[in-house]
Amino acid sequence: MIPIVLNVNDVNYEIMVNPGEMLLDTLRxxxxxSVKKSCDTGACGICSVLVDGKVIPSCSYFTMKxxxxxxxxxxxxxEKAREIGQFLxxxxxxxxxxxxxxxxxxxxxxxxxxNEFTEKxxxxxxxxxxxxxxxxxxxxxxxxxxxxxx
Amino acid sequence: MSVNMNIPKVDGIGLVTGKPAYTNxxxxxxxxxxxxxxxxxxxxxxxxxxxxxxxxxxxxxLILTHKNVPxxxxxxxxxxxxxxxxxxxxxLDEYVRYIGDEVAVVAGINEEAxxxxxxxxxxxxxxxxxxxxxxxxxGNNVKVHDPDCGTVRFDIGRDASKNIAASYHMEIxxxxxxxxxxxxxxxxxxxTQAQAHLAMEPHTAYAYLDLQDRLNIVTSTQTxxxxxxxxxxxxxxPLSKIRVFKPRIGGGYxxxxxxxxxxxxxxxxxxxxxxxxxVYSRKDVFSASNTRHPMRIKLRIGxxxxxxxxxxxxxxxxxxxxxxxxxxxxxxxxxSKTLPLYNKVDAVxxxxxxxxTNTTPxxxxxxxxxxxxxxxxxxxxxxxxxxxxxxxxxxxRINMMKEGETSKIFEVMGEGTEGTAQIIKSCKxxxxxxxxxRKINWNELYPRKEIDENTVRSVGLAIAMQGSGxxxxxxxxxxxKLNDDGFFNLLVGATDLGTGSDTVLAQIxxxxxxxxxxxxxVYSSDTxxxxxxVGAYASSTTYVSGNxxxxxxxxxxxIMKDRAKTILETEEVQYSKGVFKSKDKEITxxxxxxxxxxxxxxxxxVASESYYGxxxxxxxxxxxxxxxxxxxxxxxxxxxxxxxxxxxxxxxPNLARIQVEGALVQGLGMTLFEHADRSEKxxxxxxxxxxxxxxxxxxxxxxxxxxxxxxxxxxxxxxxxVGEIGIDTPPAVISNAIKNALGVRMKELxxxxxxxxxAINNK
Numbered sequence: 001m002i003p004i005v006l007n008v009n010d011v012n013y014e015i016m017v018n019p020g021e022m023l024l025d026t027l028r029x030x031x032x033x034s035v036k037k038s039c040d041t042g043a044c045g046i047c048s049v050l051v052d053g054k055v056i057p058s059c060s061y062f063t064m065k066x067x068x069x070x071x072x073x074x075x076x077x078x079e080k081a082r083e084i085g086q087f088l089x090x091x092x093x094x095x096x097x098x099x100x101x102x103x104x105x106x107x108x109x110x111x112x113x114x115n116e117f118t119e120k121x122x123x124x125x126x127x128x129x130x131x132x133x134x135x136x137x138x139x140x141x142x143x144x145x146x147x148x149x150x
Numbered sequence: 151m152s153v154n155m156n157i158p159k160v161d162g163i164g165l166v167t168g169k170p171a172y173t174n175x176x177x178x179x180x181x182x183x184x185x186x187x188x189x190x191x192x193x194x195x196x197x198x199x200x201x202x203x204x205x206x207x208x209x210x211x212l213i214l215t216h217k218n219v220p221x222x223x224x225x226x227x228x229x230x231x232x233x234x235x236x237x238x239x240x241x242l243d244e245y246v247r248y249i250g251d252e253v254a255v256v257a258g259i260n261e262e263a264x265x266x267x268x269x270x271x272x273x274x275x276x277x278x279x280x281x282x283x284x285x286x287x288x289g290n291n292v293k294v295h296d297p298d299c300g301t302v303r304f305d306i307g308r309d310a311s312k313n314i315a316a317s318y319h320m321e322i323x324x325x326x327x328x329x330x331x332x333x334x335x336x337x338x339x340x341x342t343q344a345q346a347h348l349a350m351e352p353h354t355a356y357a358y359l360d361l362q363d364r365l366n367i368v369t370s371t372q373t374x375x376x377x378x379x380x381x382x383x384x385x386x387x388p389l390s391k392i393r394v395f396k397p398r399i400g401g402g403y404x405x406x407x408x409x410x411x412x413x414x415x416x417x418x419x420x421x422x423x424x425x426x427x428x429v430y431s432r433k434d435v436f437s438a439s440n441t442r443h444p445m446r447i448k449l450r451i452g453x454x455x456x457x458x459x460x461x462x463x464x465x466x467x468x469x470x471x472x473x474x475x476x477x478x479x480x481x482x483x484x485x486s487k488t489l490p491l492y493n494k495v496d497a498v499x500x501x502x503x504x505x506x507t508n509t510t511p512x513x514x515x516x517x518x519x520x521x522x523x524x525x526x527x528x529x530x531x532x533x534x535x536x537x538x539x540x541x542x543x544x545x546x547r548i549n550m551m552k553e554g555e556t557s558k559i560f561e562v563m564g565e566g567t568e569g570t571a572q573i574i575k576s577c578k579x580x581x582x583x584x585x586x587x588r589k590i591n592w593n594e595l596y597p598r599k600e601i602d603e604n605t606v607r608s609v610g611l612a613i614a615m616q617g618s619g620x621x622x623x624x625x626x627x628x629x630x631k632l633n634d635d636g637f638f639n640l641l642v643g644a645t646d647l648g649t650g651s652d653t654v655l656a657q658i659x660x661x662x663x664x665x666x667x668x669x670x671x672v673y674s675s676d677t678x679x680x681x682x683x684v685g686a687y688a689s690s691t692t693y694v695s696g697n698x699x700x701x702x703x704x705x706x707x708x709i710m711k712d713r714a715k716t717i718l719e720t721e722e723v724q725y726s727k728g729v730f731k732s733k734d735k736e737i738t739x740x741x742x743x744x745x746x747x748x749x750x751x752x753x754x755x756v757a758s759e760s761y762y763g764x765x766x767x768x769x770x771x772x773x774x775x776x777x778x779x780x781x782x783x784x785x786x787x788x789x790x791x792x793x794x795x796x797x798x799x800x801x802x803p804n805l806a807r808i809q810v811e812g813a814l815v816q817g818l819g820m821t822l823f824e825h826a827d828r829s830e831k832x833x834x835x836x837x838x839x840x841x842x843x844x845x846x847x848x849x850x851x852x853x854x855x856x857x858x859x860x861x862x863x864x865x866x867x868x869x870x871x872v873g874e875i876g877i878d879t880p881p882a883v884i885s886n887a888i889k890n891a892l893g894v895r896m897k898e899l900x901x902x903x904x905x906x907x908x909a910i911n912n913k
Contacts, residue, residue, distance in 0.1 A: 018262075033175040034168025036400070038350050040432045043839035046350055074168040085166035089158040092804030095812070096648025097165025098350040098400030104166065123847040130839065130846060132348050132401050133648055135815035137853040138808050 009076030192832030209263030228373030234566025250438030323497030332452025351400020373685030466502030528882030610887025643683025784907030813876025
């Protein structure tokens with residue numbers, strides 16, 4: 001076990017981690033159960049968090065690489081998450097909800113990263129956020145409503 | 151007021167902001183970690199298993215093998231008792247029957263200790279030749295189960311000596327005689343594959359002992375009450391010692407109508423007295439949970455010159471894998487939820503065998519056989535339309551079920567038992583077809599449009615039906631409790647899988663009570679605190695559980711009115727929109743409820759009713775897709791998918807629409823990409839998201855879902871089910887569109903570009 005300082009949502013956590021430990025497991029261990037575990041291979045987008053503003057799959061990111069970086073989980077952007085979430089709710093597309101926190105983190109990253117929002121580049125940016133309930137169509141309706149694009 | 155409105159899901163905001171909601175979030179931090187050692191062989195006997203070294207690993211608390219767990223058969227299928235599934239599974243067995251079958255269970259203080267211990271368990275296997283190809287299962291020298299082991303609750307046609315888990319046969323009229331009279335005849339064989347459910351939440355179970363030493367199981371299940379019964383019965387525990395609670399669950403689609411880790415966490419907690427949890431890895435979900443039943447379906451159809459179908463036969467071979475969960479019922483639904491669509495036939499026959507193989511067990515999966523049957527039937531209908539030289543839509547129109555009609559099949563075929571006769575009181579299939587035909591631009595695009603030398607566009611269409619619960623089997627119930635300040639607790643056994651059933655059931659109660667939905671606080675799926683419900687399966691929640699809520703709310707109104715008479719000192723009380731009125735006085739619901747808690751004649755008002763269906767009104771739908779095919783590569787793009795659904799009155803149109811959209815994409819995934827495929831040795835090729843190929847946002851074009859409203863008199867506020875029907879049509883729709891584009895019939899799922907290319911080039 002190695003001692004590290006992990007900055008999550010602007011709070012420093014002094015913790016011990018295994019060298020091979022993934023950020024997802026560390027975050028859940030210190031209480032961030034908002035970060036869900038699903039595919040184990042960085043392929044579904046469910047465990048997405050922001051590291052220095054960039055969205056990453058926390059199941060495939062070593063905790064050791066996080067030193068001196070800032071991690072943001074959905075708990076750190078509660079107000080924004082509620083705002084985006086409300087658009088998803090208005091379409092009834094929240095469904096089982098398991099993939100939604102990860103989707104919302106990706107939407108926040110997309111807003112920071114893209115200059116132009118068309119249906120095509122929204123879909124392209126969010127392609128890694130898998131959802132098995134919704135069929136995606138309603139998600140796209142909600143995201144377009146949120147971004148005020150037609 | 152509340153029904154037919156887009157009320158957001160009551161739990162939505164908590165879920166989307168990531169609040170602790172699912173089993174793994176709720177498990178206490180000091181839970182022991184439970185993991186399973188799984189078989190690397192498709193079929194083997196454990197000659198010896200040595201756990202000594204493993205048990206000495208620091209932090210390991212308990213190791214379970216077949217030697218120290220109850221030696222008893224049961225079924226993991228979450229069905230009402232007596233189950234129509236064979237009792238052929240042991241908690242842990244000395245035989246392992248597929249790659250992924252459970253060998254041993256380790257509980258320890260952390261993952262590292264458990265992983266280390268699992269690596270130290272020494273197993274000496276006697277490896278057998280497995281049966282992987284299900285078409286070679288019947289009569290194979292290799293028997294997946296000892297013919298002397300396993301039991302059934304009633305005759306389901308099981309014959310383990312022939313590797314048959316279940317079989318069924320029925321005939322109405324004489325199909326052979328009728329085929330002799332047919333002017334046109336078509337027969338062919340269709341194949342469907344194993345599909346993974348891919349619920350985003352892996353199977354998770356957590357157990358602890360409460361202050362009364364009772365076993366509490368928190369689990370991502372679709373059937374908490376069945377879990378309690380099966381665990382109690384198999385571990386010889388009184389049910390009073392067990393509580394099962396389903397928190398929020400991250401998708402089910404049938405995959406969680408099945409016992410997964412519940413026995414292991416129960417045994418670990420009972421023996422160590424400590425809380426513990428088992429979270430499946432994604433690899434385990436793929437290889438060691440369950441899949442859709444792969445099927446071989448032979449379809450025979452005869453028609454007269456007039457265009458009327460006179461004879462129909464469906465014969466199925468279904469693969470249940472290593473254990474027979476849901477084997478008989480999924481088989482039967484392949485016929486009973488498809489064949490009645492064409493109810494004007496003179497004879498119809500359905501038969502099939504479900505076989506054991508050494509592959510991952512099959513189980514319940516949205517559609518539950520209907521998607522498999524629909525693929526064969528609706529493809530064959532298009533073929534027959536071509537033979538009689540009719541437009542496939544017109545051919546369907548003259549042959550299909552209409553409002554006010556019936557089918558003899560309803561009476562003959564149920565789910566595992568005889569069926570229940572019913573006259574169809576709501577069926578707007580014709581209107582659904584009209585709408586789809588118009589929206590997909592059928593007249594212009596049918597059969598095809600050549601775009602350029604290499605590119606062709608075409609359309610295909612199919613219709614479908616499902617059911618609404620299982621008559622005389624599925625029961626739901628509800629309790630309403632009036633609180634001060636005039637709000638209600640609604641307690642239901644019904645199991646919200648994320649579909650929004652908690653919300654829809656609250657809407658039904660609110661509509662009857664004529665108050666805002668926010669005044670109904672729902673609590674569901676807890677065997678201690680909520681009344682019984684079969685759980686979320688068989689498209690039953692809106693119809694069966696919904697009816698129980700409707701009846702409960704009606705009863706509450708009567709109970710309240712009766713009390714209000716005393717308060718208003720009158721014989722006659724009217725109730726409307728939260729106000730009780732006599733001729734000259736009135737009292738609001740809030741004041742009335744306060745009077746009940748703190749007034750002169752105090753009383754806690756509670757109402758409860760339950761409901762079981764006496765029929766299963768089918769929802770109907772029509773679906774069409776426009777596809778574009780590259781003739782050089784075989785690549786197919788779904789440009790548009792248009793669906794029109796009759797599910798009665800949509801209680802929450804947004805949630806109903808998402809049910810259909812989500813189901814369509816699952817169905818398109820099965821049609822085009824998904825296949826839990828395995829090697830001759832039984833190894834699953836694709837056990838990760840990276841290799842499995844579920845649809846993302848990029849693969850499917852525009853979805854366009856709408857509803858044609860009918861009114862189902864037996865449903866709450868005119869509603870029928872909507873959870874499953876959406877998945878049924880895509881395989882036949884795409885196969886029909888390809889036939890219209892290229893003149894070739896695709897008969898095997900998934901329809902990959904390779905198969906299309908091959909079909910083009912071997913034409």
